[in-house]
Amino acid sequence: MRKYQIIKTRTPMPQQDPHERAHNFSEVALGYTEEMAIKEANRCIQCKTRPCVKGCPVEVPIPEFIAKVAAHDFEGAIDKIKEKNVLPAICGRVCPQETQCEAKCTLGKITGSRPVAIGRLERFVADWEQRVKDIGEFDEGTCVDLSGKTKVAVIGAGPAGLTCAGELAKLDYDVTIFEAFHKTGGVLVYGIPEFRLPKKIVQKEIDNLRECGVKIKLDAVVGKLYTLEDLEEQGYKAFFIGVGAGLPIFLNIPGIELNGVLSANEYLTRVNLMKAYDPSYDTMVDSGKVIAVLGGGNVAMDSARTALRLGAEKVIVVYRRSEKEIPARREEYEHAVEEGIEFHFLRNPTKIIGDEKGFVKEMEVIKMELGEPDASGRRRPIPIPGSEYTISVDLVIMAIGTRANPLLTQNIPNLKLNKWGYIEVNKHMQSSIPNVFAGGDIVTGSATVISAMGAGKEAAKGIHKFLQGKLDDS
Amino acid sequence: MGWKILSKKFLNNEQSVFEMVVEAPDMAKKAHGGNFVILRLTEQGERFPLTVADYDVEKGTITIVVMKIGKSTTELSLMEPGEEILDFVGPLGKSAHIEKYEHPVVLVGGGVGIAPIFPQAKELKAIGNHVIVILGARTKDLLFWEDKFRQIVDEVIVTTDDGSYGKKGFVTDRLKELMENKPLSHVIAIGPIIMMKFVAKLTNGQGDLPKIPTTVSLNPIMVDGTGMCGGCRFLTLDGQAKFACVDGPDVDGHNVNFDNLIARNSRFQREEHERLEKFEHECKLLAMADKAEGECKE
């Protein structure tokens, strides 16, 4: 038997220099080399109880794949990961590992020691596969022909829909994805910026799906262009709804109608999906010297760091709780600080003030203090009366959350929704309509890429059982 | 993949307004008055909205009528039948509310807004309404579709700002005359924001004239058209922010803060101007290159 020695420090991740990267859209974290990956994999002590696996929503066989990496068997490692996770290049980059797999790692429990860098290793293995296999340009000709098989419609091409479609294709269904935008990927392409998740990685994953025979219909807003009945008439026997939670929330304060106040959704869509950062594209995006971003999650970090890259002189993140409570991935917060983003904690805007032409000029903020813990267990921020002051800003980007988009759901009679408008499902991800399944943010509210993928996979299993007449309604 | 342009026709001598028929059979089945489509012409192009000006379920087509103002609309005007529009998404927005009214319904179309009142006029007439349309334009050359309307509605009133055709004056003058003469059930106004603002002011019951429910069609800057970005939000008079793409674009004209809408539409004015200048410059260079090539061949 091999003897394990505890190595407390992780192999550092090579990164672009913060000063340089603050002005470009290339990926920030550069990825491990083979040597680094093997070194980090050797830190894993191969716990018998596999606590890390319990932290992963899709139960990637973590010790097993890491053992393969340590043994220089990258091919074996990728096969292990893919048993559970079909989009490892994406998850390795965007999963909040510090609250999932890595939170449970034994090495992290030892004083002064850091967990094994599971996410970085997962990313390394996935990138290795794409490099060696050099999947290259997508060729329609290689598609598997599934015509004649049972037709299933997947609505929404975010991580939930893509995963569900992939699983269904493996089960030999004739799957078509209907996507409202002109590109597939959901938040992966319109929300998460290039410097954190290069779009060619998402595209590769989508090409893989098409090679499995999955058909994709873009520019198809279901609920408008087609109702579910229309699709039933076209022969679809079951449906998966993965339309995300895309309705932006605006703070209810005076001034939100001003030019220069925009949702993170709009800001990021203009920049990522519509490539406003590239001068050869026509899409415009609001510019300014001083930009305030409201919120403390991943969306706020992405907006702030995007603003910096588009040339803002100063970017301020205004968050109503303290540093401890920010919900963003730790790494993204640290990267933002390194890049020079300013954080104003325990502050909340009360008013946005415009100039005579209707453009933002100033924002009034109030200081907050933390009170008793609320239902979510976090200490509730309370405004301190009389502590208001104003700051000069050119743009205010709201990254304070989203709600369920009713565009499709309101057009499906008898679909049961909860009081916030999210779809109610049972453990098979089946909705109140037997042949309609759902998963991802439209069921849970804003969550994570990996949980959306997990839901898509469960739903595929549910749909398979349902179509075989084997789904018990328990 | 794309959506094929079946025909293109300029509607005036100035060639600033054109009509295009696009092959989109699935959309034609679902489209109604009040709906719009979002287009993208090239990989580098922006997404921009246009109202459905007509639809034909049998032929499987959607008609749009477009005014050339900036880069995207100019680029579209240069496309020819047979070419394909890269993205053509819809039908988006709420469909117009159609019911049988007791008294006549008046549809007011100003400028390029003449086109989008057509499907609504058609649908209102089909269920037996008495339909009156007022078509307004700056000058005779900018007026179009008069015959098309005459074939389907009860009365067509034409007015031009300079009196070069029809009666001289504004659409609001003609609407006022109607309001003074007979009871009306509903007014629908589509055109420049300023026109819709004055129509709504005339019908809000706060002057000497009776109040008439009035629908206007909002045209704020949009991205997705599905409620996802909030860029299209507009302010109601009672201070709420709503999204034009899903709560509209047809909304109650008596509850819109038009001044805010005008301000919001100037959001990218500077950038748009620069972009169009660059585009025109490139076009000139291209034209020069073409000419040079032509001369070489000779």
Ligand SMILES: Cc1cc2nc3c(=O)[nH]c(=O)nc-3n(C[C@H](O)[C@H](O)[C@H](O)COP(=O)(O)OP(=O)(O)OC[C@H]3O[C@@H](n4cnc5c(N)ncnc54)[C@H](O)[C@@H]3O)c2cc1C
């Ligand atoms: C800026 C940003 C950063 C994030 N960062 C992270 C991160 O670092 N790590 C992480 O784990 N999570 C992150 N998240 C959250 C994560 O991206 C989401 O939880 C996840 O994408 C949800 O997946 P989904 O498939 O349910 O929906 P989405 O990704 O929202 O995809 C839904 C798709 O459905 C389409 N659609 C909507 N309506 C219709 C319709 N009527 N017809 C057809 N198609 C329709 C949409 O266009 C979209 O493509 C982030 C989110 C944002 C916005």
Ligand SMILES: Cc1cc2nc3c(=O)[nH]c(=O)nc-3n(C[C@H](O)[C@H](O)[C@H](O)COP(=O)(O)OP(=O)(O)OC[C@H]3O[C@@H](n4cnc5c(N)ncnc54)[C@H](O)[C@@H]3O)c2cc1C
């Ligand atoms: C619901 C709706 C329906 C419309 N229907 C028609 C129609 O039937 N016929 C027609 O000619 N025009 C219509 N418009 C206006 C049309 O979308 C704009 O003229 C077009 O986007 C201008 O693009 P451009 O690049 O040519 O000009 P630009 O130089 O980009 O802009 C000129 C002006 O057009 C407006 N505009 C620019 N981008 C957008 C955008 N993405 N969304 C909305 N407005 C924008 C702004 O007010 C801007 O100042 C409609 C707009 C909306 C919102």
Ligand code: SF4
């Ligand atoms: S999928 Fe995410 S949570 Fe699971 S092991 Fe990979 S990085 Fe960790």
Ligand code: SF4
């Ligand atoms: S908990 Fe950590 S050390 Fe243990 S097997 Fe998992 S990754 Fe390795």
Ligand code: FES
């Ligand atoms: S256009 Fe994006 S929400 Fe209306």
